[in-house]
Amino acid sequence: ARMHILVCGGAGYIGSHMARWLALRGTRVTVLDNLSTGHRAAVQWGELIEADLRDASALDRAFAAHRFDAVMHFCAKSLVAESVADPLAYYESNVGGTLSLLQAMRRHGVERLVFSSTAAVFGHPMTDRIDETHPLQPINPYGATKAMAERLLADAAAAHGLRSVALRYFNAAGASDDASIGESHHPETHLVPNVLRAALGTGPGLQVFGDDWPTPDGTCIRDYVHVDDLAQAHALALDYMDAHPGAHAFNLGNGAGFSVREVIAAAEAASGQAIPFSVQPRRAGDPAVLVAASDLARAALGWTPVHNALAPILESALRWHRAPTF
Ligand code: UFG
Known part of the structure; x- marks a missing residue:
């Protein structure tokens, strides 16, 4: 029979791309989302159950109504600086939500x-490229909530046989090929949409958070990975669990870091627009450099990212930002 997957957080940026990716390949999708940051208009590939993960009776109704083969869990509050300012809300949502889902x-x-x-x-990071042997030592509450959730998965695997794969995204960016969905947060705090909206004149002037970091040009370095390449990795992770019980974790990035200034230059090239910016103080909770070693995901999952350079990632994001529908 056709696979049926519950996509929790499927109205959000990465979850909606996942729902699209699965549906286009013949998998049945049901989305569960509380629409706190997601968009109803992003749910185009399956039923939407509007509910919060911490609502046990809503989860019971969803799981009783359908026989899900697996769950993909994208629900979270995910802003580093907000997590520093409001940590308890992050533990409540990200740890409490994951706990409630595992119980259901x-x-x-x-x-x-x-x-x-x-x-x-x-x-x-203690190394130039972060692999899966790197210790988990989060420096902000957001990272701490995700590390705790990974621990929940490991303990549930050992005690209850729950199979899981945690995928540690570096910086998700880009939009679907047909620009039907893309990245849209309110307020928008992420670099790629902010740079592109500044280029198109549809957003505020660009601010660069710190140019005194210990990096070659003084701005933070990140590893940008296309949202559809992340979706591919999730589908491969499902297959991986067939032969691999237990709890697993893989890092997902392209293995190349780009500074904020390099992203701005690449966005100027993609858009043909000059992008002026103002330099602001450093943002709370930001590390200077985050670059993935994804050799394990490539070897174990067979993951082969296809948008593995900055230009195609920015070009796909730009197509969405020229005509966003939410
Ligand atoms: N930045 C700016 N100006 C902006 C937005 C961001 O200079 O308008 C800078 C940030 O300070 C940072 C870099 O651009 O140095 C990237 O910032 P993002 O907000 O786009 O992404 P983050 O690296 O902070 O966060 C992302 C995800 C998090 C995840 C983190 C690490 O949003 O969920 O990557 O993987 F935890």
Whole structure:
């Protein structure tokens, strides 16, 4: 029978791309989202159940109504600086939400989970490229909530046989090929949409948070990975669990870091517009450099990112930002 997957957080940026990716390949999708940051208009590839993960009776109704083969869990509050200012809300949503989901999966006998984790679990990198042997030492509450959730998955695997793969995204960017969905947060805090909206004149002037970081040009370095390449990795993670019980974690990035200034220059090239910016103080909770070593994901999952350079990532994001529908 056709696979049926519950995509929690499927109205959000990465979750909606996942729902599209699965549906285009013949998988049935049901989205569960509380629409706190997601968009109803981004749910185009399956039923929307409007509910909060911490609502156990809503989860019971969803799991009783459908026999899900697996769950993909993208629900989270995910802004580093906001997590520093309001940590308890982050623990409540990200740890409490994941706990509630795991309990519901256990009550209903669903045993496979792909979980959205983050490079923020590592804290300040101790190596140039971060692999899976790097210790988890988050430096902000957001990263701490995701590290705790990974621990929940490991303990649930050991005690209850829950199979899981945690995927630690570095910096997700880009939009679907047909520009039907893309990245849209209110307020927008992420670099790529802010740079492109500044280029197109549809957003405020660009601010650069610090040019005195210990990097070659003084701005922070990140590893940008296309949202559809992340979706591909989730689908591969489901297959991986067939042969691999237990809890697993993989880092997902392209292995190349780009500074904020380099992203601005690449966005100027993609858009043909000059992008002026003002330099502001450093942002709370930011590490200077985050670059992935994704060799394990490539080898174990067979992951082959296809948009693996900055220009195609920015070009796909730009197509969305020229005519966003939400
Ligand atoms: N930045 C600016 N100006 C902006 C926005 C961002 O200078 O308008 C800078 C930030 O200070 C940072 C870099 O651009 O140095 C990237 O910032 P983003 O907000 O785009 O992304 P983050 O690296 O802070 O966060 C992302 C995800 C988090 C995740 C983190 C680490 O949003 O969920 O990557 O993986 F935890």
